[in-house]
Amino acid sequence: MTATTRIVEIRRNVLKANDAIARELRERFERACVCVVSMVSSPGSGKTAFLEKTLTMLRLRGLRVAALVGDLATDNDAARLARSGALVKQIVTGTTCHLDALMVRKALEDWPLDELDFLFIENVGNLVCPASYDLGERARIVLLSVTEGEDKPLKYPSIFKSADLAVITKMDLAEAVEFDADAALRGIDTVRPGMEIRMVSAKRGDNMASFADWVEKLGSARSAG
Amino acid sequence: MTATTRIVEIRRNVLKANDAIARELRERFERACVCVVSMVSSPGSGKTAFLEKTLTMLRLRGLRVAALVGDLATDNDAARLARSGALVKQIVTGTTCHLDALMVRKALEDWPLDELDFLFIENVGNLVCPASYDLGERARIVLLSVTEGEDKPLKYPSIFKSADLAVITKMDLAEAVEFDADAALRGIDTVRPGMEIRMVSAKRGDNMASFADWVEKLGSARSAG
Numbered sequence: 496m497t498a499t500t501r502i503v504e505i506r507r508n509v510l511k512a513n514d515a516i517a518r519e520l521r522e523r524f525e526r527a528c529v530c531v532v533s534m535v536s537s538p539g540s541g542k543t544a545f546l547e548k549t550l551t552m553l554r555l556r557g558l559r560v561a562a563l564v565g566d567l568a569t570d571n572d573a574a575r576l577a578r579s580g581a582l583v584k585q586i587v588t589g590t591t592c593h594l595d596a597l598m599v600r601k602a603l604e605d606w607p608l609d610e611l612d613f614l615f616i617e618n619v620g621n622l623v624c625p626a627s628y629d630l631g632e633r634a635r636i637v638l639l640s641v642t643e644g645e646d647k648p649l650k651y652p653s654i655f656k657s658a659d660l661a662v663i664t665k666m667d668l669a670e671a672v673e674f675d676a677d678a679a680l681r682g683i684d685t686v687r688p689g690m691e692i693r694m695v696s697a698k699r700g701d702n703m704a705s706f707a708d709w710v711e712k713l714g715s716a717r718s719a720g
Numbered sequence: 721m722t723a724t725t726r727i728v729e730i731r732r733n734v735l736k737a738n739d740a741i742a743r744e745l746r747e748r749f750e751r752a753c754v755c756v757v758s759m760v761s762s763p764g765s766g767k768t769a770f771l772e773k774t775l776t777m778l779r780l781r782g783l784r785v786a787a788l789v790g791d792l793a794t795d796n797d798a799a800r801l802a803r804s805g806a807l808v809k810q811i812v813t814g815t816t817c818h819l820d821a822l823m824v825r826k827a828l829e830d831w832p833l834d835e836l837d838f839l840f841i842e843n844v845g846n847l848v849c850p851a852s853y854d855l856g857e858r859a860r861i862v863l864l865s866v867t868e869g870e871d872k873p874l875k876y877p878s879i880f881k882s883a884d885l886a887v888i889t890k891m892d893l894a895e896a897v898e899f900d901a902d903a904a905l906r907g908i909d910t911v912r913p914g915m916e917i918r919m920v921s922a923k924r925g926d927n928m929a930s931f932a933d934w935v936e937k938l939g940s941a942r943s944a945g
Contacts, residue, residue: 505730538762538847538876539868567848569874590878592817592848620875622763623792623817623846642867642893643764649794650845651763653815668867671896 513628516596520603520631527608530714531616533630535654536638537647538620541664543572544697545638546617550579552707558714559610563602564617565594572617582606593625594618613714622647626654634659634713639683641665641674648682655686660709666696738853741821745828745856752833755939756841758855760879761863762872763845766889768797769922770863771842775804777932783939784835788827789842790819797842807831818850819843838939847872851879859884859938864908866890866899873907880911885934891921 524531534542546562553560561582564572573585586594586602599616608614616632618625637658639647642665648655655661661683669676676694683690693709695702749756759767771787778785786807789797798810811819811827824841833839841857843850862883864872867890873880880886886908894901901919908915918934920927 502730502734505727509727537764537845537868538872539765539865566875568877569871571871571875590848592846619848620762621817621846621848623815623844624849640764640867642865642890643762646794646796647763650791650796652793665867668893668896671893 510627513596516600517629517631520596520600521633523608524614524631524633527611529608529611529614530710530716531614531630531632532710532713533616533618533632533635534638535618535622535625535635535658536620536664537622537640537643540620540638540640540643541697542617542620542638543575545662545664545695546615547576547579548697548700548703549615549707549710550576550581552703553613553710554580556707556711558612558711560613560615561606561611562615562617563594563599565598565619567591567619576617582611588619592619592621592623593628594630595628596630599630613710622651622654626657633716636660636662638662638664639679641669641679642672645675645678645682648679648686652686655683655690658687658690661687661690661692662706663692663694664697666694666701667699735852738821741825742854742856745821745825746858748833749839749856749858752836754833754836754839755935755941756839756855756857757935757938758841758843758857758860759863760843760847760850760860760883761845761889762847762865762868765845765863765865765868766922767842767845767863768800770887770889770920771840772801772804773922773925773928774840774932774935775801775806777928778838778935779805781932781936783837783936785838785840786831786836787840787842788819788824790823790844792816792844801842807836813844817844817846817848818853819855820853821855824855838935847876847879851882858941861885861887863887863889864904866894866904867897870900870903870907873904873911877911880908880915883912883915886912886915886917887931888917888919889922891919891926892924 565586570585576583635658790811795810801808860883
């Protein structure tokens with residue numbers, strides 16, 4: 496067995512172990528009636544600003560929200576998100592390039608899940624590795640900022656394929672960077688035909704209400720499920 | 721042995737194997753008198769635009785340049801870089817989140833290295849995983865665009881620690897995103913004290929000549945070495 500085959504084999508086992516914990520988490524989330532949404536993107540695509548706005552809006556709608564946020568180092572994001580008034584916890588991953596289900600389970604050990612309506616999980620900024628790790632979430636959102644270039648869906652197809660909604664962020668900068676929305680939408684539709692898309696600006700507020708509606712609808716799906 | 725210890729063990733072996741190939745590459749590059757520079761950054765931080773401009777400038781200075789460019793999918797970047805007139809090859813990594821020394825060795829199999837002065841290697845857009853993989857390069861450049869936020873060095877310290885030069889890109893957008901240069905410079909200096917930094921705009925040309933000078937100086941270091 497070569498080193499590469501061994502790695503593939505071990506990686507498969509790690510993913511299998513992760514999937515088992517994720518399944519267990521998913522059942523726990525269902526029992527607690529909390530709708531869990533994860534967010535993945537490149538570093539610096541505006542996940543935290545977007546999430547801060549989302550938490551604030553959902554709280555104004557009377558919903559009980561919380562967030563877990565992953566980073567290699569610092570608790571900057573947790574501090575920013577806590578400004579929304581939501582319950583927030585930072586997961587520091589050290590050198591690990593993604594969150595896994597075990598990290599999520601550990602972080603939630605002392606959390607009163609049944610007192611929450613929505614839990615958001617902001618992954619480490621990485622457009623590749625988080626694609627493979629199920630976190631037990633009901634939906635995964637992939638964010639792409641207008642400054643990153645329209646071709647990212649074609650260049651990082653796995654993560655777009657693994658997501659349920661694409662959010663194009665920083666629309667306030669679209670003109671400054673000559674963002675070609677048609678090309679970006681075409682790219683997303685090529686790798687994940689029919690995926691829903693929101694084009695937002697957390698800074699100006701564009702389409703944030705529409706996103707909050709999407710989240711609320713996702714949450715209410717549980718009562719029907 | 722738990723799955724995690726096994727993974728750590730195997731990962732160590734993979735890195736050891738990578739290091740051996742990287743050492744071999746480094747010797748080959750030295751023998752061929754080609755100066756190899758790698759570039760790492762988040763997806764969409766402007767590596768390709770920056771590299772295209774760099775290749776064009778160095779060619780105008782009479783230098784023989786080439787580039788390898790890594791992506792999970794598409795050969796968009798190779799097509800863009802080829803406009804500079806330089807020799808360019810795309811490495812498509814599939815699901816692998818970084819380049820490794822073996823990929824570089826394979827890509828260079830049929831290349832006349834001794835006819836080159838400089839070879840650039842543009843890594844997959846990922847601010848985490850490429851940090852661990854030596855590619856036999858003489859210097860590694862980490863790029864950070866002003867749109868990503870000033871805190872990235874603190875949040876992704878490993879990759880900044882592994883680099884020899886930091887380049888802050890898209891300075892033409894600094895005002896639009898209210899980029900706090902002092903905070904970014906402080907962050908870089910915290911994780912990698914004394915590292916040289918260039919603040920550039922490939923679009924407007926700011927500081928591109930200064931960067932080309934840095935590259936030339938790096939190349940001439942070999943005759944002294």
